[in-house]
Amino acid sequence: xxxxxxxxxxxxxxxxxxQNLYAEIGRGCDLTVAQAxxxxxxxxxxxxxxxxxxxxxxxxxxxxxxxxRAEHRGLVVREGDPSDRRVVxxxxxxxxxxxxxxxxxxxxxxxxxxxxxxxxTERERFTRTLGRLVTGVPAVFAD
Amino acid sequence: xxxxxxxxxxxxxxxxxxQNLYAEIGRGCDLTVAQAxxxxxxxxxxxxxxxxxxxxxxxxxxxxxxxxRAEHRGLVVREGDPSDRRVVxxxxxxxxxxxxxxxxxxxxxxxxxxxxxxxxTERERFTRTLGRLVTGVPAVFAD
DNA sequence: CAAATTACTTCGTGCCACGAACAATCACAA
DNA sequence: TTGTGATTGTTCGTGGCACGAAGTAATTTG
Numbered sequence: 001x002x003x004x005x006x007x008x009x010x011x012x013x014x015x016x017x018x019q020n021l022y023a024e025i026g027r028g029c030d031l032t033v034a035q036a037x038x039x040x041x042x043x044x045x046x047x048x049x050x051x052x053x054x055x056x057x058x059x060x061x062x063x064x065x066x067x068x069r070a071e072h073r074g075l076v077v078r079e080g081d082p083s084d085r086r087v088v089x090x091x092x093x094x095x096x097x098x099x100x101x102x103x104x105x106x107x108x109x110x111x112x113x114x115x116x117x118x119x120x121t122e123r124e125r126f127t128r129t130l131g132r133l134v135t136g137v138p139a140v141f142a143d
Numbered sequence: 144x145x146x147x148x149x150x151x152x153x154x155x156x157x158x159x160x161x162q163n164l165y166a167e168i169g170r171g172c173d174l175t176v177a178q179a180x181x182x183x184x185x186x187x188x189x190x191x192x193x194x195x196x197x198x199x200x201x202x203x204x205x206x207x208x209x210x211x212r213a214e215h216r217g218l219v220v221r222e223g224d225p226s227d228r229r230v231v232x233x234x235x236x237x238x239x240x241x242x243x244x245x246x247x248x249x250x251x252x253x254x255x256x257x258x259x260x261x262x263x264t265e266r267e268r269f270t271r272t273l274g275r276l277v278t279g280v281p282a283v284f285a286d
Numbered sequence: 287c288a289a290a291t292t293a294c295t296t297c298g299t300g301c302c303a304c305g306a307a308c309a310a311t312c313a314c315a316a
Numbered sequence: 317t318t319g320t321g322a323t324t325g326t327t328c329g330t331g332g333c334a335c336g337a338a339g340t341a342a343t344t345t346g
Binding site for chain 4: 175176177178201202204205206208209212227228229230
Binding site: 048049050060061063064084085086087088 | 323324325326327328
């Protein structure tokens, strides 16, 4: 019968799968999901709290605690911005960069492995479509 | 330029996108993400706590509270299983079935809309590959 | 029948996210 | 220059989520 799953169902299940992988690898790196997400968003550049909260889709008040805990663990530091003394820039520490690098590598490997079984053409098509679907999604994870 | 995103990055961003949609629609139905997930898992059949925790990938101790709160909101009821008096079966109430139905429909609509812009062939291929990737993922969302 | 197993709960801990209310700073107009 | 209004970040209170360790009850196994 080879019942074909609908697109919605497939998307939700894929999300479920990736989310669990994300959490599992995070645990291995001693990072919560929220922390890993935040660190990933900071790999490119330091960001102010407002930009960071917009990127992550969180309220600013939620972010304060998240950064507090990450700072307390030495993953991140807060720095004042001389050009605008209201803003607090959040920057990865060496330890934070290290942790997120490890996390990123492991997650990438597992995800590549997930699609590795697909025939080359199918995989390429899939990846291309994927890219098309996520245009506009903030850079919560870079290559 | 048309920089092509890697598969891993695409998967993470797609997950991020779907997760946010999930949360947004959940909020509209007055459901948290965890609650919506649980109710979806129960649409097919009642499940015992152990089965449910396995399906959702949660510790049983986590599930107790989740069911507590859902039961308190009248979305779900606990029933004893006469054939094994240890097990507690969790079943949707009418209100719970209603809520999850609404949630499911809205989410499905939004997700279908997400892929609706793709050319027919590409969409079909994508959906098929999706189905291939999620074989073995528990039925956290059905068609 | 005793021991091991299974199903579920309780308890304590920590994390996460929200909204409302607040202080500091900045931008701009009168 | 001095308001006035917007923006930035924080605090506080509330509720929800998830875990592991420890405990109880029922079932299975030897």
